[in-house]
Amino acid sequence: MTERDTALPSIDPALREQLVDDICALLPQVLKREVTGATAATTLMEALGMSSTSGLELILELEDRLDVEISVEELGRHDFGTVGSLADYVAQNLIPEA
Template sequence: MTEQNTAAPAAADPELRERLVGSIRELLPQVLRREVDGVTEDTALMDALGLSSTTGLELVLELEERLELEISVEDLGRDDFGTVGSLADYVAGNLLTEA
């Protein structure tokens, strides 16, 4: 039997997370191709805004380009797209660094 790593991810840099939330909010109208008002960290991406798996992937790619980051999408799942905040948490905790 193999052990799974159940440790909680390291706390994300609050400044980076704030930048991610802001960037997600700014990119949503572009990705969804319509105006979106009143988006907060708690806004449900799929339920409230109708984000699909395709537009979710586009959003992640746009985030990478805008912030010049590389995001590991290996463990990216539907739950990570729950809210603006949950996506920011995932991204902040899953950045790839150049070796």
């Protein structure tokens, strides 16, 4: 385990829920097909067939939608496990406005 795995900051549940909703809303646009019934537990790569390219596109679309910057320095495949794991990553890696 890395320090990142053992020392995760707590995530605001309201922020996480909003991120899950935003990710689910952007999935049809990014995947260019209808996506219904996605939840925090929906697997991005297995259930939805998301590629690494579409994953990065999703991050960029989230930045535009939320008008924020998201650090992608530690973004890995495991962060794209589920909608919820991606929401967790985003919540922990929002770059504060200067």
